[in-house]
Amino acid sequence: MYIENLCSAAKEAEVEIAQLSTKVKNTILLKSAKALLDNMDHILKINRLDVEKAKDAGVKSAFIDRLTLTEERIKGMAQGLEEIATLNDPVGEFVYGKTLPNGLIIQQKRVPLGVIAIIFESRPNVTADAFGLCLKSGNAVVLRGGKEAINTNIAIVNIFKEVLRECGVNEHAVQILEDTSHDTANKLMKAHKYVDVLIPRGSARLINAVIENSTIPCIQTGIGNCHIFVDESAKIKNAIDIIINAKTQRPGVCNAVETLLIHRNIADKILPQLGKELADRHVEIRGDETVRKYIPQAIEAVEDDWATEYEDYIVAIKTVDTLDEVIKHIGKYGTGHSESILTENYTNAQKFLNEVDAAAVYVNASTRFTDGGQFGFGAEIGISTQKLHARGPMGLKELTTVKYVIMGNGQIRE
């Protein structure tokens, strides 16, 4: 009954949230930002407990880094909410409309999705982002964060609930699962009676668990085995700059490049220098025979390397003979996230853009641009790698649906 009570309360709140004016929603967002800053010491104190417990449990330092809040990070969360307040409200937009020959006026209006559940890892800033984006788009949100961040998440959500109460709005518009067991997460995945959409954010393991178990319509996010293909006509300097950027600017994110495909005819011109630049930045290289010929420090790539999202200072490199081979390789190993061709050849650029099946396809640019902020949508709730509903960075608009609104004066169907 725990999940049922929690989710049905969210569904009840949603009826109210869906009808809030933009003005009220923005007031709640700004008050929530202020409340985060006002409660900074309290949040930091509770977060320290979570962090200490995680350290005692011996988790990795990268994990501790994501879990840890600082004064600056809490300011960032507050600023995020303030920014969401400045974004256009997608709810109530009319996206289509016409008058039928029989006089019926038919219009398509943008409305909230309803109740959105988000399962995410131990990054407390997601709690604030998700609340802000869901509220602004008129949705109630049920959050299930990683167990290591549970006390921090509860503290943050309680601050938001208090702001909602102060504003006279149903506080169940934001819910947090205090029970972080797998069993409860599985029950949440089956709560299609109350939850309209489930968004898993996290590892391939989490996404697969959701695909296998969820009875709620899902949006898969964030698995990115991204490729850059260096065609024989590519500009060498541009190519090296783009590869270094896509691999090393922030290797732990989903739009970082993982495999490079190098046209055989340009291998001798680019590989020696590329190998040196990657080595300078401590990037481990796994390559085929040709690659190892030109880059002595490269180790042998095995089948698994082509399918791996390293999210680390590691890159796989393969030599290829044709663009068709590239398209097949990406079709086989890619995850439909971001794929880039570096070329001066018009026909090859067009062919790559048309035939590579991914959320974002690039010519002569870094894959790192696939991001709601970079695309100019403001904050994002995740990057969809599925084809249904949303594909690529999901902003406020992707957290809405439409309804047909039809006005008549007595029409009946003949």
Place this chain on the structure above:
Amino acid sequence: MYIENLCSAAKEAEVEIAQLSTKVKNTILLKSAKALLDNMDHILKINRLDVEKAKDAGVKSAFIDRLTLTEERIKGMAQGLEEIATLNDPVGEFVYGKTLPNGLIIQQKRVPLGVIAIIFESRPNVTADAFGLCLKSGNAVVLRGGKEAINTNIAIVNIFKEVLRECGVNEHAVQILEDTSHDTANKLMKAHKYVDVLIPRGSARLINAVIENSTIPCIQTGIGNCHIFVDESAKIKNAIDIIINAKTQRPGVCNAVETLLIHRNIADKILPQLGKELADRHVEIRGDETVRKYIPQAIEAVEDDWATEYEDYIVAIKTVDTLDEVIKHIGKYGTGHSESILTENYTNAQKFLNEVDAAAVYVNASTRFTDGGQFGFGAEIGISTQKLHARGPMGLKELTTVKYVIMGNGQIRE
């Protein structure tokens, strides 16, 4: 391996289908229409075998009617394909585009979904419709029809496969499951490695089986427990005309009305005449106490009646006191399909349109208009009652997704 082979062949074909020009796709559609007419006798002969077998098995006459093909129905299927050839091709449309401050050109392009699986009942005309709509939108389609129509479906699909071969196109763009066991259907629901979207068309039982078992993203269609609310200010004559139309013009379809909600203050003015008009058309009435007071032939409605999609000459009628009660009732028992208010009150009309959560909300019109043809979209693949991706009648556009196409000249992320 049966499902895996069938679906992976469709996925392979899809790469080719996605790139076909509108001209080639229209040629295939027109040739397929002609091939249906040319093979009329063959199809009718095979259909007679299916029909005889179904009759021997003792299925209901309404079922036999849907299963049976006639010369006229095959002409209708051919005409349907010809009409799809006249519709705009959604593939390749650019729905958004801008140049970012760093010079990157970012555009959103409409592309096919990929491989679409459709599970449907024993209506052979769906086989032609689904093939036509999926082909025109650049998708491959895997069909799983009802077991009673299997020989007819195979005959029709083989005709389409021959046209594809003639046109030099991969014939696996249309696949039919010759094995119609439940076990195979369940395996199809798990084939997310090859199938991008699953559309179940049929009973609530089928839809629920898909929700429970499918690992493929789904679009739920067609369950319609639709309501009409007659407000106290409604025009009596209009209201009766609309109700008779919504209930009796075609009671077996999902946009027919199932429950009427009548404002108590208008009950004495509308119920006696409405009862008479419904009786004239042999509609059974199930009502609350007030309804039974004004309509003597009405029998008592029980809790189940409010939740039932009769798809028959039966209607449930309930007296209500307020619009809020109406909105709550529809929220509890509705299926998010089509809901209509009959009123002359502006505020109530607006409140109903805003607060009732359904694919289509109406003022002063019959619910029977929720239909791709009526909305002017041409043919439809079904009516979505879910919120993700598509809501309401789904035409060609709803069988596509988008991809981001990004063109740069060396941009890297700062």
